[in-house]
Structures are given as structure tokens and as C-alpha cells.
Amino acid sequence: MELYHGALDVKEIFNRWLEEENASNYGAYIPFVGTIRAEDNIEALSFDIYEPVLQSWFDSWVKKAESRGAKVKMAHAIGDVPVHTSSYISAVFSPKRRVALELIDEFVEDFKANAPIWKYDVIDGKRIYAEDRSTPMSGSGLLS
Amino acid sequence: MELYHGALDVKEIFNRWLEEENASNYGAYIPFVGTIRAEDNIEALSFDIYEPVLQSWFDSWVKKAESRGAKVKMAHAIGDVPVHTSSYISAVFSPKRRVALELIDEFVEDFKANAPIWKYDVIDGKRIYAEDRSTPMSGSGLLS
Amino acid sequence: MVKVEFLGPINQETLEIEAKTLADVANALQEIETVSSWLEKCAVAVNDEMTNDLNKVLNSGDRVSILPPVCGG
Amino acid sequence: MVKVEFLGPINQETLEIEAKTLADVANALQEIETVSSWLEKCAVAVNDEMTNDLNKVLNSGDRVSILPPVCGG
Numbered sequence: 561m562e563l564y565h566g567a568l569d570v571k572e573i574f575n576r577w578l579e580e581e582n583a584s585n586y587g588a589y590i591p592f593v594g595t596i597r598a599e600d601n602i603e604a605l606s607f608d609i610y611e612p613v614l615q616s617w618f619d620s621w622v623k624k625a626e627s628r629g630a631k632v633k634m635a636h637a638i639g640d641v642p643v644h645t646s647s648y649i650s651a652v653f654s655p656k657r658r659v660a661l662e663l664i665d666e667f668v669e670d671f672k673a674n675a676p677i678w679k680y681d682v683i684d685g686k687r688i689y690a691e692d693r694s695t696p697m698s699g700s701g702l703l704s
Numbered sequence: 705m706e707l708y709h710g711a712l713d714v715k716e717i718f719n720r721w722l723e724e725e726n727a728s729n730y731g732a733y734i735p736f737v738g739t740i741r742a743e744d745n746i747e748a749l750s751f752d753i754y755e756p757v758l759q760s761w762f763d764s765w766v767k768k769a770e771s772r773g774a775k776v777k778m779a780h781a782i783g784d785v786p787v788h789t790s791s792y793i794s795a796v797f798s799p800k801r802r803v804a805l806e807l808i809d810e811f812v813e814d815f816k817a818n819a820p821i822w823k824y825d826v827i828d829g830k831r832i833y834a835e836d837r838s839t840p841m842s843g844s845g846l847l848s
Numbered sequence: 849m850v851k852v853e854f855l856g857p858i859n860q861e862t863l864e865i866e867a868k869t870l871a872d873v874a875n876a877l878q879e880i881e882t883v884s885s886w887l888e889k890c891a892v893a894v895n896d897e898m899t900n901d902l903n904k905v906l907n908s909g910d911r912v913s914i915l916p917p918v919c920g921g
Numbered sequence: 922m923v924k925v926e927f928l929g930p931i932n933q934e935t936l937e938i939e940a941k942t943l944a945d946v947a948n949a950l951q952e953i954e955t956v957s958s959w960l961e962k963c964a965v966a967v968n969d970e971m972t973n974d975l976n977k978v979l980n981s982g983d984r985v986s987i988l989p990p991v992c993g994g
Contacts (some may be wrong), residue, residue: 570722575715578737582788587741590808593722593733594994597799608929610988612969636993644726648994655741657921661812664734665805668994672801677993678929689930694990697964699973703947703987704960738921752856754915756896780920792921801994812921821920822856833857838917841891843900847874847914848887 561618562635563609567645573635577651581631586653588660592668594648596641604640604682605647605690613676621667630654630663634671640682674698705762706779707753711789717779721795725775730797732804736812738792740785748784748826749791749834757820765811774798774807778815784826818842850910852877858886858916870894870904873912883914891915923983925950931959931989943967943977946985956987964988 562573570593578589596605618634625632634650641647650667654660673695680687706717714737722733740749762778769776778794785791794811798804817839824831850867854860860882867873870892877883892899893913894906906912923940927933933955940946943965950956965972966986967979979985 571715571719574718578714585741585743585788587739589737589739591735592804594801595731595733597729597731599729607993609993610928610986613966613971613986613988616969616971644729657738657812657816660736661809665809668801668805671993673991675991675993676928676988677991678989679992680930690992691930691990694992696962696990697971697988699971700964700990701961702965702973702975703943703950703963751920753920754855754913757893757898757913757915760896760898816919816921819918819920820855820915821918822916823919824857834919835857835917838919840889840917841898841915843898844891844917845888846892846900846902847870847877847890 561615561633563611564635564637565639566637567641568635568637568647568649570646570649573649577633581653584631584653586631586655588654588657589651590660590664591649591651592664593646595646596643598643600681602643602681602683603685604642606640606680606682606687607636607638607647608678608680609636609638610676617675621670625652625663625667628654628659628663629656630659632663632667636677705759705777707755708779708781709783710781711785712779712781712791712793714790714793717793721777725797728775728797730775730799732798732801733795734804734808735793735795736808737790739790740787742787744825746787746825746827747829748786750784750824750826750831751780751782751791752822752824753780753782754820761819765814769796769807769811772798772803772807773800774803776807776811780821849908850906850912852912852914854883854914856916856918858883858914867906869902869906870899870912871902873906874902877914886914886916889917922981923979923985925985925987927956927987929989929991931956931987940979942975942979943972943985944975946979947975950987959987959989962990
């Protein structure tokens with residue numbers, strides 16, 4: 561798991577991950593690259609991350625992938641990420657195509673629902689919590 | 705659609721596709737990279753392609769993707785591709801994550817089933833048709 | 849005369865045959881030993897367009913392609 | 922004493938409170954105006970481990986984290 565301040569260097573990350581698994585004999589490599597769209601007059605998105613829980617979440621996915629013969633990787637930005645640059649890359653490596661296609665879908669969807677990351681629109685230099693696009697993590701409401 | 709003699713230059717292709725769509729305002733970019741696994745004593749896989757029908761197949765996917773606001777790209781190797789190098793890259797660009805994840809799955813699976821490409825194991829320099837891993841295209845048996 | 853070409857692993861040179869429809873092509877190919885066993889698992893294109901219609905009318909100079917089972921990627 | 926920290930957009934400094942279980946934390950937080958409206962949609966971690974157990978026993982020095990709705994990517 562890799563965290564960066566500001567936008568990701570997508571090429572460097574993609575290329576390095578490719579090289580890291582060059583000799584691992586995986587048949588399928590599926591990265592997912594998330595890029596900030598220009599919409600609603602935003603200048604950037606901004607992210608807070610709670611790293612200890614993100615690391616546990618990621619570690620559990622490493623084990624889940626291993627049990628299916630696969631490997632997962634991810635990188636995410638902290639702080640401001642301007643429009644048309646990238647905040648998120650995840651990837652699956654697997655011997656088999658079907659496992660890779662299923663895993664990238666599950667991994668990205670669970671990331672959206674349960675990775676402890678908070679998103680803010682940046683408009684006129686102000687940081688506004690993206691409440692309407694945010695999802696309560698599983699187990700929410702315990703203290704209410 | 706891009707066809708190459710021999711192994712693909714994965715980094716060049718990934719990076720160039722990223723740049724091509726840099727200003728297109730897509731939020732999700734999902735490439736699928738297919739790499740030749742070392743197994744069953746093969747030295748390489750080798751591919752024949754019938755380009756006119758492959759081009760029609762690909763063009764119909766371009767339209768299908770467009771109707772969902774997305775874009776598809778693909779590259780494939782012709783001839784011999786050594787183990788641990790790549791023969792196939794396809795990619796989906798889409799504004800939305802769900803469309804991208806669904807489309808890459810459908811695109812890759814339909815590619816495996818209906819792209820007019822024939823695969824051979826290369827063992828001791830001989831080219832052996834991979835009959836047991838091959839799938840009759842839809843409409844097969846018309847002349848039998 | 850139409851041209852019939854055999855793609856990928858089918859070990860058969862291009863043929864020129866008389867045929868008014870794809871059904872005529874089917875009848876001709878079923879008589880050729882090296883080819884007949886492939887037909888069950890082969891798809892067909894006419895002038896590079898895939899077809900499912902055995903009654904498709906052929907014109908002189910048309911190209912019929914025989915496509916055996918595929919495995920790209 | 923346990924520490925209660927509020928993550929992401931919740932505008933509340935870390936608190937130190939007396940609590941023997943998470944239920945005690947719940948009772949305390951429900952009394953704080955800036956925090957109570959968040960609780961319904963927040964998940965909870967104790968010492969960085971997510972939990973669903975309101976009866977979870979807390980020891981002095983434990984850290985309780987309050988995690989509001991997320992949106993990575």
C-alpha cells in the first residue's frame with residue numbers, strides 16, 4: 561500500500577508494479593486508475609486518510625487475494641488532487657483471467673464502501689465535505 | 705486497435721493511452737494486460753489473426769462502449785510471444801466506475817469468445833494449435 | 849466462382865468453387881476430407897462479414913472465410 | 922480514561938472520557954451537540970480495530986475512533 565501527498569504519478573506506479581511482478585508468472589494484470597473529473601466547478605478533490613485502519617483493510621484484502629492465488633496493490637493520494645490528475649490506483653495480478661476480473665470489481669467496490677478515506681470538493685480554495693457521495697462504513701450507527 | 709509483430713511494449717501502450725485520454729474527463733481507466741505464463745514447457749505462444757473480421761468486431765465494441773459514454777482500446781500481438789511477455793492489452797475509459805468495471809469484464813470475455821485469433825503453443829520450436837483452450841465462435845457449425 | 853479460404857490452423861489452401869448460396873459451399877466442403885471434420889466447430893464470414901444464414905446468396909468473386917475455434921489474449 | 926478521536930470532517934477535538942465499555946462512550950457522545958448528529962452514520966474502531974460490539978470492554982489508555990461516511994478513490 562502506497563500513500564502520496566498530492567496527485568499520483570500514474571505511469572511510474574503502473575510501470576513499477578508491472579516490473580515487480582514481471583517474474584511472478586501471473587497471466588492477468590488489471591489496474592484501476594481513478595482520475596478527478598472536472599465537474600461542478602471544482603478545482604480539485606482533497607482527501608483525508610486514517611492510515612492504521614486503511615492498512616488493516618488492505619492487509620485483509622492481501623490475504624483474501626492470496627487465498628485465490630492472486631495479489632492486490634493500491635496507491636492513494638492524501639490532500640489536494642487537481643482535476644484531470646489521479647488520486648487512486650488499485651491493481652490485481654492473477655494467474656487466471658476470471659479471478660482477476662472478479663477480484664478487481666470486488667476490491668474496488670469494497671474500497672469505495674469501507675476504506676477510511678474522506679473526500680472534499682475544493683471550490684474557491686475551500687474544502688467542502690462530499691457528504692452526498694459518501695457511504696457509512698459497515699457497522700455504522702453503533703453508538704447512536 | 706493496434707496489432708504488433710511479437711511481444712507488446714506494455715509500458716509504452718499504457719502510458720500513451722493514458723496521455724491520449726488525459727483531457728477527455730474520464731474518471732476511470734481500466735486496462736487488462738495479458739501475459740504469457742510459463743507452463744507445460746512452452747517457450748512462447750504464437751498467434752494468427754484475421755484482421756478484417758477482428759476490426760469489425762472491435763468497431764462494434766467501440767459503438768457499444770460509446771452508447772454507454774465509454775471508450776475501448778485494444779492491442780494484440782501477431783506471431784511468437786515469449787513467456788513472461790505480453791500478447792494482449794485492452795482498456796476501458798469511462799466517466800463512471802460501475803460502467804468501467806462491467807465493460808472491461810464483458811469486453812475481455814467477448815474477446816476471448818469471438819475475436820478471430822488463433823493460439824499455438826511453441827514447444828521445441830514447433831507450433832501446436834491450442835485446440836483444447838479454443839472456443840467455437842458464435843454461429844459455428846453453419847456449414848456442417 | 850467464389851473463393852473459400854481457411855483461417856488459422858486449418859491446413860487447406862484457398863479453393864475456388866461454383867456456389868449460388870452458402871448451402872452449396874457447405875455441400876462442397878463436406879466432401880473434402882481435410883476440411884469436413886472442422887465444419888461443425890467453424891464459423892463463417894462472407895466478404896469479411898460474419899453470417900448465420902445458410903441461404904445467403906453468393907455472387908461471383910465473393911470470398912467465404914472459414915473460422916475455426918478461437919483463443920485470443 | 923479513554924481517548925475518543927473524531928476522524929475526517931467531524932469538527933471536534935479529541936476527548937478524554939471515563940468509560941468501561943463502548944456503551945459508556947455512546948452515552949457520553951450522545952450528550953455532545955456537535956457530535957451526536959454524526960453518530961447514526963459513524964463506524965467505530967478501538968485501538969485501530971473496527972468493532973460492532975457495544976459491550977466491548979475498554980481499558981485505560983484505549984483509543985476509540987469515530988469514522989464518518991467514507992468516499993475514497
